[in-house]
Amino acid sequence: MRGLNDTVNKHLSATKLPIVKTYGSDPAVADFRTWKLAHDELNEAARIISDLYSFPIFYVLAFIQYGIIFNSYYVMKHTDHKNDWVMLMRIVNGLIWNMVLTVSEVMLIFQIETLKGE
Known part of the structure; x- marks a missing residue:
């Protein structure tokens, strides 16, 4: 599981694109940022669990x-x-x-x- 998380993290870090500032006030972009933060938190929790347990x-x-x-x-x-x-x-x-x-x-x-x- 840890290997899978590391692979996904490497892919996400390699494919990060800068967000265009003209769309910064768009509610859909704000919602996406919120979901991305939630996804990052869940990914970190999964990494902690996979480090502790099999x-x-x-x-x-x-x-x-x-x-x-x-x-x-x-x-x-x-x-x-x-x-x-x-x-x-x-x-x-x-x-x-x-x-x-x-x-x-x-x-x-x-x-x-x-x-x-x-």
């Missing part, structure tokens, strides 16, 4: 996100049942599984933020 961590994060979305769907699906007690148990069960899946991701985000703070 590439498979992205597969794990994607799996966790899929699990949260999957469980959330089934939590909402069970709200149409007539038996209130069974519906409540299924909703609580789904929310607990979402919390279990979210804890590992929150811990990872916290570790990255403390590392960035140092």
Whole structure:
């Protein structure tokens, strides 16, 4: 992943063009600059993550996100049942599984933020 990020960064730095000043007040150019800054921040975050962890961590994060979305769907699906007690148990069960899946991701985000703070 680091090699991919470095290749993309080299390409972006080699293809930088000066922005024409006559279009500096154009809202579309300002929006593009904002998106480019956001992209640069995300690229830096990806570089930090790839320096700290190996590439498979992205597969794990994607799996966790899929699990949260999957469980959330089934939590909402069970709200149409007539038996209130069974519906409540299924909703609580789904929310607990979402919390279990979210804890590992929150811990990872916290570790990255403390590392960035140092």
